[in-house]
Amino acid sequence: MSFSSLGLPQSLQKALQNQKYTDAYPIQKEAIPAILKKKDVLGIAQTGSGKTASYVLPVLTNLQGGRISKNRHIKTLVLVPTRELALQVFEVFQQFSQALSEPVKCLAVHGGVSINPQMKAMQNVNVLIATPGRLLELEDSNAVHLSEIECLVLDEADKMLNMGFADEMNRIFALLPKKRQNLLFSATLSKNVDDVKQVLLKDPLIIKIEAKVDSIDLIDQIAYSIAEEKKGPFLRQLIRQNNLKQVLVFTSSAHRADAVAYKLSKNGIQATSTHSKKSQGARTENLRKFKTGKLRVLVATDLLTRGIDIEFLPYVVNYDLPRSPNDYIHRIGRTGRAESPGEAIAFVTANDEHHFRVIQKKMGKRVKLIDTKDIDIKG
Known part of the structure; x- marks a missing residue:
């Protein structure tokens, strides 16, 4: 199936063509239309199956033409387990945001570096990709506000829970508005992930792509x-x-x-x-x-x-x-x-x-x- 049939705007379709993306991966075929309709999604698929683009493309689309958020009140939050994944996801968001008629300001924040430049860069950010610990540090410092989040993404949820982020994630969930879209992506459906699914997702579309x-x-x-x-x-x-x-x-x-x-x-x-x-x-x-x-x-x-x-x-x-x-x-x-x-x-x-x-x-x-x-x- 080509990306042209998934409901994405022409600007993103053209960007995909320019980067030699032709056919959508299985998880993208199912996730993109559902996310565009603001449904909750649980996506289980192996690493390297196209999970990142399956939420980046529709999330950016949904942000087009929306109301302007107040400064430091972000619209979309993506939680990831490692600094490397934060930077990689940021690159994908940035890559496709530039193709939009209304580019979306995105930022990746993580530990291991000074927090001060990240605090200053939070001005007018709409999409924040964060590791849980650094996000809570920014929130404690009043550098970011989570009360107007419209979409929450958990990427590599199984890894985050296995790495002991459960307590931090629960603290973050408590800060979010109850009405929001939730997207949970994972390579495996472990008991921890299933427990989070029960609490977090409302009538989700469940996509499970078996490894070929x-x-x-x-x-x-x-x-x-x-x-x-x-x-x-x-x-x-x-x-x-x-x-x-x-x-x-x-x-x-x-x-x-x-x-x-x-x-x-x-x-x-x-x-x-x-x-x-x-x-x-x-x-x-x-x-x-x-x-x-x-x-x-x-x-x-x-x-x-x-x-x-x-x-x-x-x-x-x-x-x-x-x-x-x-x-x-x-x-x-x-x-x-x-x-x-x-x-x-x-x-x-x-x-x-x-x-x-x-x-x-x-x-x-x-x-x-x-x-x-x-x-x-x-x-």
Whole structure:
């Protein structure tokens, strides 16, 4: 289905054409018309399925020709779990807002940077994309008012609740007007998300887009049975021998990410780490270099499993397996996106073998496990 049949204004249709967007994704086909009609929506779809545009386009459309809001009284609030996702969502809003006859002022606010510039930038903002903690800081400082919100969006709701934002989100809900449109998007429908749905949504349209087997099949998966102490040398050997570039490596902790990146760099492989303990400036710059191909290896924690759109990323390495099978799927989902093939590599120690079988069962896909005992690991 083309975007022209979804009820969007000509200006946005033209912007979509200019950016080579032709057919709408399944979630966009269902969500856009419903949001345009001011219905509440619960959208469940895998990462990389077009969720962001499915609410950005109709939200911007609904803001056209509306009454002008009082200063610092925002109309649309988008809550996200991470700084990176806040910036990415802001970019999409900004991109399409510029195409409108009445551009909408949008702003992203998050922790990790000074609050003062964000307070000053709140003048005449209509769409605010925020992490929960920073939003409450701004509200406490009287820099933003939530009493006139017409539309609330929760993006990656499952991740927000799993990361312990429930109390902050409840405080925010209490500040909002009761009459508003609510849009909840998530990669999974966990118990926490279902509980929030019951409280937040009124007669919602529920959209559940099942992950296509084809999308998983775009990812060429391979696993190596390996001793813990050999992971580092083997990773370096894989990168060198296969001339791998744009490699996203996932580890279990910030300390581990730093150690892996340090060893790679020390051995002549350009690499750096990114995680929640890094400054926002460092995280943004490292991601920019990686996305543009100026950085060969980015070593990350699960901070980057959701919401970071790196188009045509060729390689993902699970240096450490995640605890949750869903997190494994989200990790490898960084590659094999937009119908582009990718390769996912997993390191499996003896202690990981049972857990890796559970992961494969959850995926519904077997992964070839190669024993590295007979491989000459030079690192």
